[in-house]
Amino acid sequence: MAKTGHAAAALIRIEAVSKSFGGIPAVDDLSLDIMDDEFFALLGPSGCGKTTLLRMLAGFEVPDSGRILLDGTDIAPLPPHRRPFNMMFQSYALFPHLTVEGNVAFGLKQENLSRDEIAGRVAEMLALLRLQGMGARKPDQLSGGQRQRVALARALVKRPRLLLLDEPLAALDKKLRAETQFELVALQRKLRTTFVIVTHDQDEAMIVAGRIAVMNRGRLEQVGSPAEIYERPKSRWVAGFIGDINLLEGKVGKGGTTLDTVHGAIRVTNAGSAGTTAWLALRPEKIALAMKKPRSGRNAVPGVVTEIGYLGDISLCKVRLANGAVMQVSMPNSGAELPSAGAKVWLVWPATAGVVLKQ
Amino acid sequence: MSSRGAQSWSQRAVLAAPYLWLVVFFLVPFAIVFKLSLSQTAVAQPPYVPLLDLGAGFAGLVDFLRGLGVETYVLLFSDTLYLHAYFKSLIVALVSTAILLLIGFPMAYGMARAPRRLQPLLVMLVVLPFWTSFLIRVYAWINILQRDGLLNSALLQLRIIDTPVAWLASDTAIFIGVVYSYLPFMVLPLYARLEQLDRSLLEAAADLGTPPWKTFWLVTVPLALPGVAAGVLLSFIPIVGEFVIPDLLGGSDSQMIGQVLWVEFFANKDWPVAAAIATVLLAVLVIPILLYERAQRRALEQR
Ligand SMILES: Nc1ncnc2c1ncn2[C@@H]1O[C@H](COP(=O)(O)OP(=O)(O)OP(=O)(O)O)[C@@H](O)[C@H]1O
Ligand SMILES: [Mg+2]
Numbered sequence: 001m002a003k004t005g006h007a008a009a010a011l012i013r014i015e016a017v018s019k020s021f022g023g024i025p026a027v028d029d030l031s032l033d034i035m036d037d038e039f040f041a042l043l044g045p046s047g048c049g050k051t052t053l054l055r056m057l058a059g060f061e062v063p064d065s066g067r068i069l070l071d072g073t074d075i076a077p078l079p080p081h082r083r084p085f086n087m088m089f090q091s092y093a094l095f096p097h098l099t100v101e102g103n104v105a106f107g108l109k110q111e112n113l114s115r116d117e118i119a120g121r122v123a124e125m126l127a128l129l130r131l132q133g134m135g136a137r138k139p140d141q142l143s144g145g146q147r148q149r150v151a152l153a154r155a156l157v158k159r160p161r162l163l164l165l166d167e168p169l170a171a172l173d174k175k176l177r178a179e180t181q182f183e184l185v186a187l188q189r190k191l192r193t194t195f196v197i198v199t200h201d202q203d204e205a206m207i208v209a210g211r212i213a214v215m216n217r218g219r220l221e222q223v224g225s226p227a228e229i230y231e232r233p234k235s236r237w238v239a240g241f242i243g244d245i246n247l248l249e250g251k252v253g254k255g256g257t258t259l260d261t262v263h264g265a266i267r268v269t270n271a272g273s274a275g276t277t278a279w280l281a282l283r284p285e286k287i288a289l290a291m292k293k294p295r296s297g298r299n300a301v302p303g304v305v306t307e308i309g310y311l312g313d314i315s316l317c318k319v320r321l322a323n324g325a326v327m328q329v330s331m332p333n334s335g336a337e338l339p340s341a342g343a344k345v346w347l348v349w350p351a352t353a354g355v356v357l358k359q
Numbered sequence: 360m361s362s363r364g365a366q367s368w369s370q371r372a373v374l375a376a377p378y379l380w381l382v383v384f385f386l387v388p389f390a391i392v393f394k395l396s397l398s399q400t401a402v403a404q405p406p407y408v409p410l411l412d413l414g415a416g417f418a419g420l421v422d423f424l425r426g427l428g429v430e431t432y433v434l435l436f437s438d439t440l441y442l443h444a445y446f447k448s449l450i451v452a453l454v455s456t457a458i459l460l461l462i463g464f465p466m467a468y469g470m471a472r473a474p475r476r477l478q479p480l481l482v483m484l485v486v487l488p489f490w491t492s493f494l495i496r497v498y499a500w501i502n503i504l505q506r507d508g509l510l511n512s513a514l515l516q517l518r519i520i521d522t523p524v525a526w527l528a529s530d531t532a533i534f535i536g537v538v539y540s541y542l543p544f545m546v547l548p549l550y551a552r553l554e555q556l557d558r559s560l561l562e563a564a565a566d567l568g569t570p571p572w573k574t575f576w577l578v579t580v581p582l583a584l585p586g587v588a589a590g591v592l593l594s595f596i597p598i599v600g601e602f603v604i605p606d607l608l609g610g611s612d613s614q615m616i617g618q619v620l621w622v623e624f625f626a627n628k629d630w631p632v633a634a635a636i637a638t639v640l641l642a643v644l645v646i647p648i649l650l651y652e653r654a655q656r657r658a659l660e661q662r
Pocket of ligand 1: 021045046047048049052053
């Protein structure tokens, strides 16, 4: 699905953009396309430059080098107030001296619209975000969730080409955050506005975004759909940042179909040229536990169960291998009996279960 | 239960503290001044009657109350000297406060937007004049404003004027002195307010399509209003009662109310009239404060 998006012209093209503060790079030679009408997530650990990139899009920071194009035109000469983008600030930045209505109408009043049109669009936006009846309140009379929706309404009412959201849900509690994530997706589908969300929460990025850019230290690690990034990470770093991962190091065997590890030869697919070092990345849910060695076909490595953690829907099992490495296995709690700590087990998976990583 | 009682008792004590302060340092002195304003002058020590004779018991109290009257207030409102002085004081305070706001706001704004590490230094510079005596600084202005003073020689050198101007002993000199002296009282509360202004609000305004000059009027100024109110009150009220500056820099043709009060008290030894002047002055000043308070409370209740 994301592949078809690539064929269309990019709404935003970020070309080799760099920005450093006091000689320390915050965004480093980053290139990225954002398509029209997509929900795009910038994901990365704290301090990796997500906010800096977003602020360069909004015009609050000027790139040291590189270009940002909107519909093919460089937007460097446009000051923030001339860019057809709106931002939802992490702190919401609601005007404390204005009512909810005043806040939402603020941006429209700069647009030479008639009074009626402003009132109509404000009312429509308040209804869309379930803020009816709160128009006359001041921001400090609202709950955190309501403030968040006012901030969203204020940015969306301008009908921007691009909505920038900087950690929009960080201040909400877990349950509200989960609800709001789905609301954001529904809102994006309905309004067909391009959303770019910044988050350091991988679950959030996976839930809301059609495509995710994983950033690390100012650089782009990988761009792709949530499934691509989860199932086909390009590097050990991405694999470890998105979800849990088990890594087995080895040398690629002849034909690129085996990996020679300390646990013996492991069957893989697409390992690349023989003789090079590579890592097999295996998600915990792709491994099965067996009490006896399976007869053939699948990979099997023996180990000892060290810990079992019950998480409700699944159980997490830690298994120590002969070389001391600990592997994580997750099993759905569907009634089958779980092994106990100390049990000798076999870790079993097919050749197609993992990804071979070169870096 | 008992601990809650003790807590509410200590809470009450905390709440009572400002009231106690008000009673001891405002209401009691004011009662004394007010009583004085209802007395008559006398060639005596102290220079007024009646005096409360506690030894005479109830009869003494009755005598004392009979001796009080409102003659001083009648005099105050019948002689235009006093009305003129009140009027002039209010005008001087009003105009100077307006000038102070015009100068002080840009100063405070500039300070608040200066690099963080420079700001303590800038605040120091604003406060620096307080390190010299107020009186000496006003005397220095006499030196600057006099006929062969610094101001005239500078203006002559720059060929802006060709004959020296008589700055001293004029209302202009009063305005210069007042604005100079009260500038920190305007700048500091404004700075304190503007310095707290969340910059992301300015960015949000820009993001919503507002050019910087408009953001200033739509966001910065409304959010600075409490600072403006504080600065205005801190300047306006003391300027109305100002004595030293008009006495040293102003002319002798018209006087401000502080000067009149001084003359009544020290030169004419008419303590009751002086006390009446002070009482009316207080009323004139307290009314705007009360109005301001009420407006604020209403704004709070509206929430
Ligand atoms: N105005 C600034 N001055 C100096 N350094 C800055 C400034 N803004 C950001 N940085 C630095 O740039 C780097 C990237 O910061 P940025 O805010 O973009 O990170 P982030 O990915 O948004 O992190 P977080 O998830 O914690 O918000 C950090 O090392 C930060 O200290
Ligand atoms: Mg950030």
